[in-house]
Amino acid sequence: MHIALFMDQHPHSLGGVQTSVMLQKKYLNRNGVQVTIFAPKSKRMVQDPDIKVIPSSYPTIGREYSVVWSLRKASKFCQSQYEAQHFDLVHLQGDFAAASLAIELAKSRNLPLVYTAHTNVDVMANKLIGKPLKIVLLRFFTWQHAHFLKIASHPKVFTAFEYMAFIHRNMDKVLAPSSHYAKLLKSKGVAEEVEVVINGVDDELLTDLKRRTPIPQKPVHFVWAGRMQPEKRLLQALEAFARAKGKATLDVYGFGPLERAAKNLVRARRLSKRVKFHGKLPHREILQVFADADVVMQTSIGFETQGLTVYEAAAVGTPTVLCDPNISGELPKGSNWLDEAGSIKGLAKTIKKANKEISEGNTRREALADNKWLYQSEISKKTIALYKQMIEKKATPASPRT
Numbered sequence: 001m002h003i004a005l006f007m008d009q010h011p012h013s014l015g016g017v018q019t020s021v022m023l024q025k026k027y028l029n030r031n032g033v034q035v036t037i038f039a040p041k042s043k044r045m046v047q048d049p050d051i052k053v054i055p056s057s058y059p060t061i062g063r064e065y066s067v068v069w070s071l072r073k074a075s076k077f078c079q080s081q082y083e084a085q086h087f088d089l090v091h092l093q094g095d096f097a098a099a100s101l102a103i104e105l106a107k108s109r110n111l112p113l114v115y116t117a118h119t120n121v122d123v124m125a126n127k128l129i130g131k132p133l134k135i136v137l138l139r140f141f142t143w144q145h146a147h148f149l150k151i152a153s154h155p156k157v158f159t160a161f162e163y164m165a166f167i168h169r170n171m172d173k174v175l176a177p178s179s180h181y182a183k184l185l186k187s188k189g190v191a192e193e194v195e196v197v198i199n200g201v202d203d204e205l206l207t208d209l210k211r212r213t214p215i216p217q218k219p220v221h222f223v224w225a226g227r228m229q230p231e232k233r234l235l236q237a238l239e240a241f242a243r244a245k246g247k248a249t250l251d252v253y254g255f256g257p258l259e260r261a262a263k264n265l266v267r268a269r270r271l272s273k274r275v276k277f278h279g280k281l282p283h284r285e286i287l288q289v290f291a292d293a294d295v296v297m298q299t300s301i302g303f304e305t306q307g308l309t310v311y312e313a314a315a316v317g318t319p320t321v322l323c324d325p326n327i328s329g330e331l332p333k334g335s336n337w338l339d340e341a342g343s344i345k346g347l348a349k350t351i352k353k354a355n356k357e358i359s360e361g362n363t364r365r366e367a368l369a370d371n372k373w374l375y376q377s378e379i380s381k382k383t384i385a386l387y388k389q390m391i392e393k394k395a396t397p398a399s400p401r402t
Contacts, residue, residue, distance in 0.1 A: 001032070001033045001034065001088050001089070001384075001387060001388075001391075002033075002034040002035075002036070002085065002086060002087050002088050003028070003033060003034065003035045003036070003087070003088065003089050003090075003091050003387065004036055004038065004082075004085075004087045004089070004090045004091070004102070004105060004111075005021065005025075005035055005036065005037045005038070005090075005091045005092075005093060006037075006038045006039070006090070006091070006092050006093065006094055006098040006099075006101055006102040006105075007021060007037060007038070007039040007093050007094045007098050008039070008040070008068075008094035008095065008096050008097060008098045009039060009040060009042065009065050009066075009094075010039045010040055010041055010042035010044070010045050010051070010053070010065075010066070011025075011037055011039060011051065012042055012044045012045045012046060012051075013042035013043075013044050013045075013064055013065055014044070014064060016118070016199070016308050017093060017094075017118045017119065019283075019308075020118070020177075020199040020308075021037065021093055023199075023200065023202055023376050024376070024380065024383070025037070025050070026202070026376075027203075027376050027377050027379075027380035028380055028383070028384065030377075030380075031380060031381070031384055033384060033387070034050075035050060036050055036051075036052060036081075036085065036087075037050060037051045037052065038052045038054055038078060038081075038098070038101065039051065039052075039053065039054060039098070040053070040054050040056035040065075040066040040067065040068055040097075041053050041054075041056050041058075041066045042063070042064060042065060042066060043062075043063040043064060044064070052077075052078070052081050054068055054074045054077060054078065054097075054101070055068070055070070055073050055074055055077050056068045056069075056074075057069055067097075068096075068097035068098075068101075071097060071100050071101070071144065071148040072148070074097060074101060075101060075104060075148075078101055078104075078105065082105065082109075087105070087109065087111060088111070088112075088387075088391050089111055089112045089113075089114065089387055089390060089391055090102050090105050090106040090111050090112070090113045090114070091114045091115075091116070092113065092114065092115045092116070092171075093115075093116045093118060095117075095119060095121050095164065095167065095168075096141055099115075099145065099167045099168065100144070100145050100148050100149060103149060103170065104148070104149060107149075110394070111394065112172045112173075112390035112391055112393065112394040113170070113171050113172050113173075114171065114172060114173045114174075114175065114386070114387075114390060115168050115171040115173070115174050115175065116175040116176070116177070116197070117164070117168075117174060117175065117176050117177075117181065117185055117190070117194070117305070118177060118199075118305060119305065120160075120181070120184075120303070120305050121160040121161075121163065121164055122159060122160035122161060123231075123302070123303055124160075125137070125138070125160055127229075127230075127231060134160070135157075135158060138157050138159075138160060138162075138163045139156065139157055141163065141167075142154050142155065142157050142163055142166060142167075145166075145167055154166060159188075161185075161188035161189065161190055162189075164185075164188075164190045165188070165189045165190045165191075168190060168191065171191065172390055172393070172394070173195065173386065173390055174190070174191040174193065174194045174195070175194065175195050175196070175197045175386075176194050176195075176196055176197075176305065177196070177197065177198050177199050177305055177306035178196065178198065178305060178306045178307075178326070178327075178330050179196050179329075179330060180326035180327075180329065180330065181305040181306070181326075182194035182195070182196050195386070197379060197382060197383060197386070198306060198311065198374075198379060199306055199308055199311070199379075200311075200374055200375055200376035200377075200378070200379040200380075201287075201311060201312050201315040201374050201375065201376060202283075202376055203375045203376060203377045205283065205284050205287050206287070206315055206316065206371075206375070209287060209288055209291045209316055210291070211291050211292055211316075211317075212288075212291075212292050213292045215294075215363055215365070216294050216358045216359065216361070216363055217294055218359075219246070219247040219248050219249055220247075220248040220249075220294045220295070220354075220355045220358045220359055221248070221249050221251070221292070221293050221294045221295075222241070222248055222249065222250040222251070222293065222294065222295050222296075222297055222321070222351070222354075223250070223251050223252075223253070223289055223290060223293040223295070223296045223297065224237055224250060224251075224252045224253070224254075224296075224297045224298075224299070225252075225253040225254055225286055225289070225290075225296070225309055226253075226254050226298070226300075226309060227254055227255070227256045228254055228255060228256030228257065228258040228259045228262060229256045229257060229258060230258065231300055231303040232256075232299065232300050232303075233299040233300055233301065233323065234252070234258055234262050234299070235258060235261060235262060235265060236299060236344050236347065237297055237299040237347065238250075238252075238262060238265050238266060238269070238271070238275065239265065239269070239344050239348075240344045240345075240347035240348040240350075240351055241271070241274075241275065241348075241351055242269040242271055243344065243345070243348035244348045244349075244351040244352040244355065245352075246352065246355055247274070248274070248351070248355045249274050249275070249276075250271075250274060250275045250276075250297075251275075251276050251278060251289070251293075252275065252276070252277045252278065253278050253279070253280065253281055253286060253289065254279075254280055255279060255280050259277070262277070263277060286312075287312060287315075287316055290312055290313045290316050290318050291316040291317070291318060293313075293318050294318070294358050294363065295318065295319055295320060295321055295337075295354055295358065296309065296310070296313035296318050296319075296320050296321075297320065297321045297322075297351075298310050298320060298321075298322055298323075298324075298327070299321075299322075299323050299347065300323065300324060301323050301324050301342050302324065302326075303324075304324065304327060306327075306330075307324070307327040307330075310322065310327055310331065310336075311374055314331060314332070314335060314368050314371060314374060315371050315374040315375075316371075317365050317368045317369070317371065318365070318368070319335050319336055319337070319354075319363065319364040319365060319367070319368065320335070320336040320337070321336065321337045321338075321339070321347075321350055321351060321354050322336050322337070322338050322339070323338070323339045323342055323347060325338060325340065332367045332368060332370075333367065334364055334367040335364055335367035335368050336364070337350050337353055337354040337357075337364075338350065
């Protein structure tokens with residue numbers, strides 16, 4: 001079986017989708033499935049015969065990410081790569097140029113087309129460019145997609161979900177990494193049916209992990225890890241931690257534009273003895289940090305389509321403090337403490353409650369004893385079964401795409 005996988009960013013660049021795709025590829029390959037990835041360039045890319053780098057341009061100085069501006073040029077390159085390849089299925093894991101190119105290949109070769117909706121495009125666009133410019137760009141991408149694929153008419157979109165519904169209306173299967181995001185996609189008309197396939201955790205990284213600290217620690221040890229950007233609500237988490245008082249400690253991992261503000265807040269609230277910053281760690285090391293913690297905090301609300309940090313914590317048996325009820329609902333019952341108020345005051349109460357319960361011996365770790373459902377090897381088996389089903393279904397004559 002040979003899968004053509006399309007992305008909007010190079011899989012070696014920074015990002016959760018990129019990490020997930022490389023992990024998918026690793027375990028699909030181990031099960032005899034060949035995967036060829038088509039993606040734009042990045043400064044971090046290293047030569048890999050299974051990754052075809054689409055012609056693209058760097059829009060920013062950092063050169064972390066690039067953009068495919070010319071679909072014609074990108075298509076010409078991709079067509080040259082297709083000639084020597086036999087593909088059985090196209091798997092789209094992007095929403096912009098990747099979508100146009102994936103649909104073109106699937107239509108031209110009559111291949112099954114699967115789409116994984118990793119990103120809440122509406123939230124992402126609002127964060128990056130703001131609502132007025134978002135509408136302008138979404139309409140441009142809608143026109144570009146229709147023009148490239150020679151679609152006679154296209155809608156005048158006002159929301160990202162209207163854009164997604166138009167772009168992805170001809171998918172044979174739509175997947176989402178969580179049940180709450182699948183429900184949202186259906187409610188917004190992106191697809192009538194959405195199947196849940198979560199992003200898993202690398203089995204190999206979990207095999208050798210052993211907790212190196214007592215259960216529980218004295219004082220209780222909290223961890224926060226992620227990009228230091230507004231949507232992650234690190235500043236709110238630090239203020240809530242200050243208000244919760246007590247002797248608990250907090251280790252913060254990651255980097256981003258709010259790092260200086262976060263450190264200033266810690267100094268201003270006189271938390272320097274209890275709160276420490278450690279920067280970014282390799283994936284294996286951060287999993288060890290999660291395993292050694294008493295509780296991992298994820299404080300975003302309404303942003304995550306899955307919230308991989310929480311799943312990684314669950315995979316190593318560590319409970320979480322959460323602010324998003326959707327993410328809390330995806331996890332085993334009793335494995336987390338939820339700030340239902342979604343406020344600094346509410347989060348402070350939740351931190352205080354978690355600290356008290358853990359100190360008294362209620363670690364909530366027993367709810368996470370069964371973690372096999374989080375292993376990527378298990379998830380890849382489900383994905384391969386889905387691929388086979390779609391390939392067999394496509395072999396049966398069906399109505400053509402429009």
